[in-house]
Amino acid sequence: MKLKSLATLALTGTLAAGPALADLVIPDLSYRTGPYAAGGTPFSDGYQDYFNLLNARDGGIGGEPIRIIECETAYNTEKGVECYEATKGEGALIYQPLSTGITYQIIPKAIVDEIPIHTMGYGRTSAANGEVFNWVFNYPANYWDAASVMVNYLLEENGGSLEGKKIALLYHNSAYGKEPIRTLEELSAMHGFELSQLAVDHPGQEQKSQWLQIRRERPDYVLMWGWGVMNQVAVQEAANIGFPMENFIGNWWAGAEHDVTPAGAGADGYKSLNMNRVGDLPVFEEIKTLVHDAGNAAGDGSNVGNVLYTRGLYAAMLAAEAIALAQENTGKADIAASDVRDAMEMLEITAARMEELGMPNIGPEFSVTCQDHGGTGLGIVQQWNAADAQWVALTDYIAPDDSVTDPLVAEDSAAFAAENNITPGCL
Amino acid sequence: MSADFFYGIEVVINGLMAGVLYALVALGFVLIFKASGIFNYAQGVMALFAALTLVGVMEGQVPFSHLINAIFGTEIHHFGWHVPALLAIFLTLLVMVFFAWCVQKFVFRHLVGQEPIILFMATIGLAYFLEGVGDLMWGSDIKTIALGLPQGGSLWLEQATSGLGGDDFYGFFIDKLDIVATLVAAVLVISLIVFAQYTKQGRAMRAVADDHQAALSVGISLNFIWVLVWSLAGLVALVAGVMWGAKSGVQFSLSLIALKALPVLMLGGFTSIPGAIVGGLIIGVGEKLFEFLIGAPFLGGATENWFAYMLALVFLVFRPQGLFGERIIERV
Numbered sequence: 001m002k003l004k005s006l007a008t009l010a011l012t013g014t015l016a017a018g019p020a021l022a023d024l025v026i027p028d029l030s031y032r033t034g035p036y037a038a039g040g041t042p043f044s045d046g047y048q049d050y051f052n053l054l055n056a057r058d059g060g061i062g063g064e065p066i067r068i069i070e071c072e073t074a075y076n077t078e079k080g081v082e083c084y085e086a087t088k089g090e091g092a093l094i095y096q097p098l099s100t101g102i103t104y105q106i107i108p109k110a111i112v113d114e115i116p117i118h119t120m121g122y123g124r125t126s127a128a129n130g131e132v133f134n135w136v137f138n139y140p141a142n143y144w145d146a147a148s149v150m151v152n153y154l155l156e157e158n159g160g161s162l163e164g165k166k167i168a169l170l171y172h173n174s175a176y177g178k179e180p181i182r183t184l185e186e187l188s189a190m191h192g193f194e195l196s197q198l199a200v201d202h203p204g205q206e207q208k209s210q211w212l213q214i215r216r217e218r219p220d221y222v223l224m225w226g227w228g229v230m231n232q233v234a235v236q237e238a239a240n241i242g243f244p245m246e247n248f249i250g251n252w253w254a255g256a257e258h259d260v261t262p263a264g265a266g267a268d269g270y271k272s273l274n275m276n277r278v279g280d281l282p283v284f285e286e287i288k289t290l291v292h293d294a295g296n297a298a299g300d301g302s303n304v305g306n307v308l309y310t311r312g313l314y315a316a317m318l319a320a321e322a323i324a325l326a327q328e329n330t331g332k333a334d335i336a337a338s339d340v341r342d343a344m345e346m347l348e349i350t351a352a353r354m355e356e357l358g359m360p361n362i363g364p365e366f367s368v369t370c371q372d373h374g375g376t377g378l379g380i381v382q383q384w385n386a387a388d389a390q391w392v393a394l395t396d397y398i399a400p401d402d403s404v405t406d407p408l409v410a411e412d413s414a415a416f417a418a419e420n421n422i423t424p425g426c427l
Numbered sequence: 428m429s430a431d432f433f434y435g436i437e438v439v440i441n442g443l444m445a446g447v448l449y450a451l452v453a454l455g456f457v458l459i460f461k462a463s464g465i466f467n468y469a470q471g472v473m474a475l476f477a478a479l480t481l482v483g484v485m486e487g488q489v490p491f492s493h494l495i496n497a498i499f500g501t502e503i504h505h506f507g508w509h510v511p512a513l514l515a516i517f518l519t520l521l522v523m524v525f526f527a528w529c530v531q532k533f534v535f536r537h538l539v540g541q542e543p544i545i546l547f548m549a550t551i552g553l554a555y556f557l558e559g560v561g562d563l564m565w566g567s568d569i570k571t572i573a574l575g576l577p578q579g580g581s582l583w584l585e586q587a588t589s590g591l592g593g594d595d596f597y598g599f600f601i602d603k604l605d606i607v608a609t610l611v612a613a614v615l616v617i618s619l620i621v622f623a624q625y626t627k628q629g630r631a632m633r634a635v636a637d638d639h640q641a642a643l644s645v646g647i648s649l650n651f652i653w654v655l656v657w658s659l660a661g662l663v664a665l666v667a668g669v670m671w672g673a674k675s676g677v678q679f680s681l682s683l684i685a686l687k688a689l690p691v692l693m694l695g696g697f698t699s700i701p702g703a704i705v706g707g708l709i710i711g712v713g714e715k716l717f718e719f720l721i722g723a724p725f726l727g728g729a730t731e732n733w734f735a736y737m738l739a740l741v742f743l744v745f746r747p748q749g750l751f752g753e754r755i756i757e758r759v
Contacts, residue, residue: 033559035680037567173729199729203680205671206687208441208602209718209731215600216434229680232569236674240579240602258569262676266578295500300493302568 023067024060024323024335026051027087029097034074035203036228038258039308041299043098044070046312048298049287054320056290061320062327064334077101081109088113093340094319096120100176103136108420110135116341120315121146121252121275125179126412128374130345131424133413137344137373139318140366141275141400143225144408145377146251147180148400149273150223151187153249153381156398162193168219170210170226170234173199177225180251184223186404204230211237224250231259239266245384246271252379255391256307260384268386271394273379276314276363278307278391283358307391314362322347341427345370364397370426377405430592437599438719439712444605446711447612448670452688453695453703454616455663460697461636462656465535465546469554471685473523473661476561478668478677480522482570485515490564512574516665523661524654526557531654558682569676576673577603608670615666616704619659628655636698686732693739696749705750713738 028047031040051066060066069090071083080102084095088109095110095117097103103123110117111134119127119138127136141149154162169184171177181197188195196219198210204226211234214222222243226234231254238248246269250259255272284304292301303309326335326343348367354360364378378397385392417424455470467473483490487506496502510518534549580600589598623629634642635652643649668677671684695706714731722730742750 032567033562033679035678035683037562037679038569041567197727198723199727201729201732203683205675205680205684206445206731208445209438209715209723210728212434212438212441212600212719213723215597229675229678232675232678236578241600242580258676262569262571263578264571300496300504 023091024064025067025069025087025091025093026319027083027090027092027095028068028070029073029080029083029095029099029102030070031073031075031098033072034076036075039228039253039256040075040098042256042303042306042308043312043315045297045299045303046309046314047096047316048312049291049304049309050283050313050316050320052291052296052298053283053287056294056296057286061323062333064327073099073102075099077105081105084109088115091337093323093335093337094118094344096315096319097123100124100179104175107133107136113337114341115337116344118315118319118344120311120318122176124416126409126416128372128409129413129424130368130370130373131413131426132417132422133373134427135341137368139347139368139373139375140349140363141377141379142374143176143179143251144183144405145374145400146273146379147183147223148187148405149377149379149381149398150249150251151184151191152398152401153395154221155191162191165193165221166196166217166219167193167221167223168196168198168214168217170198170200170214170222170224172204172226172230173201176227180223180225182408183405186408187401190404200226200230200234203228204233207233207237211241211243214238214243215241220247222248224248224254226250226254230254231256232262235260235267235270236263238270239263245269249273249381255382257389257391260386261389265386267384270384271381272384272391274307274382274391274393275379276307276311277361277380277393278305278310278382279393280305281310281359281362283313286358310362314359317357317359317362318347318349321349321353344368345373345426374409377402428592430596433588433592433596433599435716435719438715440599440601441605442712442715443708444601444609444711445715446691446708447605447609447704448667448707449687449691449710450704450707451608451612451615451663451667451670452684453691453707454619454700455660455667456688456692457695457697457700457703458619458656458660458663461699462632463535463546463635463653464543465550466543466697467660468547468550468685469557470660470664470688471682472554472557472561473526473664474668474671474684475677475679475681476526476557476668477519477523477661477665478572478672478681479561479565479570481515481519481665481669482572482672482677483565484518485510485512485573486570488565493566494563519665520658520662523665524658527654527657527661530657531650535653536650554682558679562679567679569678570672571676572669572672574669574673576607576669578673579603581606604670604673611666611670612704615663616700619700628652632656687735690735690739692749693736694742694749696751699749699751702749702751709750710735710738 030044048068051068055066069087073080073083084106100122103119117136121141125142125144127133127138184195200207248270250272252273252275260267291297322340322344326339327333330339350365354362364376366375377400380393381395382391382393459465459467487508489503492504581603585598631647632652691706691710695702714735717734718730722728
């Protein structure tokens with residue numbers, strides 16, 4: 001796996017020296033090393049395996065081969081920006097930065113370079129306003145949607161009222177972790193629940209103070225915005241103090257297999273959001289036959305079907321669909337990044353199409369417009385079954401409360417437009 | 428007495444337990460610095476590497492399997508056996524001794540007489556190298572330590588003390604893993620002290636720590652002592668890696684536990700084993716109490732990281748060598 005990454009980097013260097021090839025170039029800003037590798041590796045495996053499948057099965061997209069350029073960021077913002085700069089000249093069609101920090105840094109660059117960024121369920125939430133963020137897309141859902149979906153789920157669980165309930169937000173003390181606070185404060189005022197906030201400093205290895213506070217205050221629910229080691233420690237600490245795990249809900253970056261397995265049986269019942277369904281998909285069989293058995297797997301194959309692998313696959317599918325639409329719109333196979341951006345604004349993902357692609361119900365149905373780059377914001381709630389070591393979907397896709405999130409998106413994006421002298425409008 | 432009073436005591440007890448875990452990491456730094464004057468930046472990565480190796484050996488994982496598979500097109504991952512815990516710990520220690528030997532043979536032997544900053548830089552290189560080797564050998568996925576260490580609060584203590592502070596007090600919470608870590612740390616420190624005081628190698632180690640030239644002049648092999656010291660630091664790293672890894676799973680962020688040791692070293696001094704222990708306890712209690720009394724109620728929480736360093740800085744201003752460090756007196 002590591003050798004493959006090194007070989008890819010070496011190949012990248014070689015190719016950079018030669019003339020640009022007429023391929024569909026897709027950079028993969030991955031992180032297979034460092035403290036967050038456990039999350040970055042399966043996503044990247046899924047992302048690459050899908051493009052490798054298209055190459056093996058269809059000769060690429062529209063007959064044009066796909067060239068993946070993997071660049072290791074180690075989830076480090078500076079390295080991520082270096083990767084962006086190093087790969088954009090290759091004819092990159094779309095970026096999936098897989099880091100909120102990297103996303104914030106490359107948004108201004110991508111606007112100038114005219115390359116679309118897709119930040120699926122992360123990044124700058126107000127990028128959902130397509131009239132301000134012409135080159136940034138965060139469909140099918142964003143952080144504020146996630147906060148609202150969590151509260152809507154709890155409303156459903158509590159007969160439509162959270163009046164007088166105590167909800168604690170345990171969050172990574174970073175820009176990422178603070179994202180849901182504003183939304184939850186609005187929802188707290190609207191639904192009458194008491195919101196307490198508990199920050200956990202990076203990296204989150206030591207959370208004794210926060211969990212002793214939770215033990216003292218006995219909130220009805222704990223919501224978590226965590227990433228990396230913070231997730232594993234939080235689940236373990238919750239089990240240690242005997243907090244009811246069914247009342248502990250993480251966001252979709254705190255709901256992978258590796259977040260719960262270290263706590264063993266103690267993690268049983270822990271819940272998290274997900275923007276994509278998990279489970280066996282017909283496309284996995286094709287990947288095994290045409291990619292893995294042919295020796296073209298991005299990883300060692302052990303991640304196939306897990307939460308983050310499936311999310312990477314889903315992200316790749318959304319990128320591939322946009323590229324195919326761009327080819328259809330322009331009538332040519334060899335397209336430019338701006339063609340992909342235009343297509344992303346017209347993207348429509350239907351149940352029938354997902355079924356046709358061998359990924360039935362992998363995500364919600366949604367369509368993108370110039371005004372709305374954020375999709376429907378739907379999410380499911382899943383629960384960890386420790387005995388079977390698998391996530392079980394508890395709900396169908398739950399909608400966020402747009403009446404709360406839309407004004408926040410409008411406000412934040414207007415501030416960005418004012419700061420950057422952007423006149424909102426469609427391209 | 429009010430529930431808050433008892434919760435304050437609970438915070439102090441848990442702070443002491445956390446301090447023991449910080450001290451475990453700091454001990455490795457002290458051992459190497461005392462004997463060789465090297466500030467070992469790689470100590471946190473050594474804890475990670477030792478824990479990775481222990482889990483890999485126990486699970487019968489083939490080292491470098493990803494590399495082997497990529498080169499030869501094979502699909503090997505495991506030998507198919509499970510190694511008993513004690514044997515795995517012994518084998519891991521052998522690996523750490525081998526690592527210590529390599530460090531001495533290939534790095535520090537060639538840097539004798541260099542400035543401390545050069546030696547420090549060498550340990551930075553060593554840290555990144557070891558992290559990469561750990562990744563190549565055992566992979567980057569999160570692993571579970573199956574040593575059967577207890578987890579969760581002590582229910583007995585919780586129930587026995589639940590009536591102390593009225594209805595709002597739910598009894599003292601103490602994590603059983605922290606109790607085990609405290610006992611293990613106590614055994615480790617006593618063993619190190621006994622080793623240093625009552626064995627030939629221990630006395631030689633202390634002699635080298637006092638004066639390299641004088642130790643050389645009486646026939647003590649500096650190379651041997653440094654390998655010995657790095658091996659002991661490897662043992663401490665293994666213990667720290669296991670205790671921290673039991674909380675979060677063995678993963679690459681384990682290397683960041685070194686950050687928790689720095690304020691302990693600043694406070695306790697770089698050359699004192701008791702200093703590392705007392706420093707750890709002060710930092711542990713200080714940061715937890717500050718978070719409980721001021722951080723969480725008034726400052727929005729997450730004060731522990733910076734408060735630990737601030738506390739250490741205050742000590743540093745009044746006692747630069749740390750609480751137990753040796754006073755540096757230079758006569759003209």
